[in-house]
Amino acid sequence: MSTQTEANIGVVGLAVMGSNLARNLASREGNTVAVYNRTYARTEELMKEHGDLGFVASESIDDFVASLSTPRTAIIMVQAGKGTDAVISQLAERFEPGDIIVDGGNANFHDTIRRERELREQGINFVGTGISGGEEGALHGPSIMPGGSDEAWETLGPILRSIAAVAEGEPCVTHVGTDGAGHFVKMVHNGIEYADMQLIAEAYDLLRRVGGYSVEELVGIFREWNSGDLESYLIEITAEVLSQTDAETGRPLVDVIADQAGSKGTGVWTVQNAVGLGIPVSGIGEAVFARAVSSKPVQRAAVQKTVTSRPEPPTVTDTFADDVRAALYASKVVAYAQGFDLIVAGAKEYGWDIDLGALAKIWRAGCIIRARFLNRIVEAYANKPDLETLLVDPYFADAVAKGEDAWRRIVGVAAASGVPAPGFSSALAYFDSLASERLPAALIQGQRDFFGAHTYQRVDKDGTFHTLWSEDRSEVATEPSTH
Ligand code: NBP
DSSP, rough: OOOOOOOOOOEOOOOOHHHHHHHHHHTTEEEEEEEEESSSHHHHHHHHHHHGGEEEESSSHHHHHHHOOOSSEEEOSSSSTTHHHHHHHHHHOOOOOOOOEEOOSSHHHHHHHHHHHHHHHHEEEEEOOOEEEEEHHHHHHEEEEOOSOOHHHHHHHHHHHHHHHTTTEEBBOOOEEEEEEEEHHHHHHHHHHHHHHHHHHHHHHHHHHHOOOOOHHHHHHHHHHTTTOOOOOHHHHHHHHHHHHHTTTTTBBHSOSSSSSOEEEEEEEHHHHHHHTTOOHHHHHHHHHHHHHHHHEEEHHHHHHHHOOOOOOOOTTTTHHHHHHHHHHHHHHHHHHHHHHHHHHHHHTOOOOOOHHHHHHHHHHSSSBBBBBBHHHHHHHHHHTTOGGGGGGGGHHHHHHHHHHHHHHHHHHHHHHHHHHOOOOHHHHEEEHOOOOSOHHHHHHHHHHHHOOBBBBBSSSEEEEOOOOTTTTTEEEEOOOOO
């Protein structure tokens, strides 16, 4: 179908995310939306169901490109990776300098940096954009994290602002930084989401297996938590999932779902990049590993057969649920502190000027980690944009201090009960590492110097030193080790 109509924005890829985003765009004043999908049947389906939104549908990529007004602006919503590259090259063959290609898929930010560089040579603006909120968000208002050039943002900004979620009157979209910045922060967003989910899951497990609460009681606890400072989408849906009864067995649905957690890879990317940048994101790491452990049924069954006796959970008091809540909050502060550290490190490494407060603002609605908590992070960065870590912001420092005793009790109870709480305990270990005046890293430096002459620094004078371990064990001043 060829058409002369001029659309100000186009969407390529009309699976669940693309069709919902196209509907969102088309429902906003001033937008005429061109749509195209490799398999035309999907386009026809969208037209049949929602043709009243005035879409300009094309069967061929040529007609799609011809239907766009200049600067041509197309949002790609196809499977990340090869699918995205295929669509980019189709568009790039037909687009002109000044036109804009937006990738709204979950791309690896390294790919986004490469694609932006290649397309820039052709004068085409490439904008890698994180979009969070799943299919509902795409339809009603996602949190949007665009990278790319200032020039592209001028055209794209008003369009994205019109479709984004709104938090306290402000659209949840900001120009995060150049080239891959948007996809980088979306990756970290997903990593934080992993950590947050893991911590909630640990809270649930401890309340049930140690606290002895029924699933029904847990629904009440999570609903109550959702009216306080833990208020968030993830706590809200936790109560919803726990309240669901399986129609077939009459049991709580959570008890008939296989306990092997899946993932699509953004958590792994977050950890891989954090390791490369030297940033401890132990909360995200533990969450990724916990999903991996859950998905090892053979090992789990073998160990369960070998380990026949398990610890008896200690008797807990009425304040147990409050303790778990405090441990969850403190661990969550650590997970977010680590995630924001990673963003600071990524920005430094890749040359992005990322406004952390603005980022926390656009995560307050539309996305999966939306939470009351984010307002506190906005305030923390407004008070001190170059905060060393969220843990020293007065509000968070106070919140952690108030919950510290409970946090320690819960980690102790988890260990004594044989209930795994890797998120809670690693968060506490991270906090204790930062809070310790001396760390055993001194001993590690000694070991490294012993076997590899890796040298060390001293606390009492400048310089680099090596002990002649295999000679008379005297110390010599030396150059820093390069190996
Ligand atoms: P999918 O990730 O399932 O991808 C399906 C779409 O990709 C279809 O339109 C398909 O066309 C198209 N496609 C593929 Br596959 N290979 C192609 C190729 N070589 N050339 C052209 N088109 C190709 O869709 P989705 O779940 O809607 O997600 C879209 C993007 O949004 C993904 O990058 C995803 O990671 C991201 N995302 C998803 C969510 C979510 O909650 N689902 C949230 C945030 C971001 P066809 O119809 O011809 O097969």
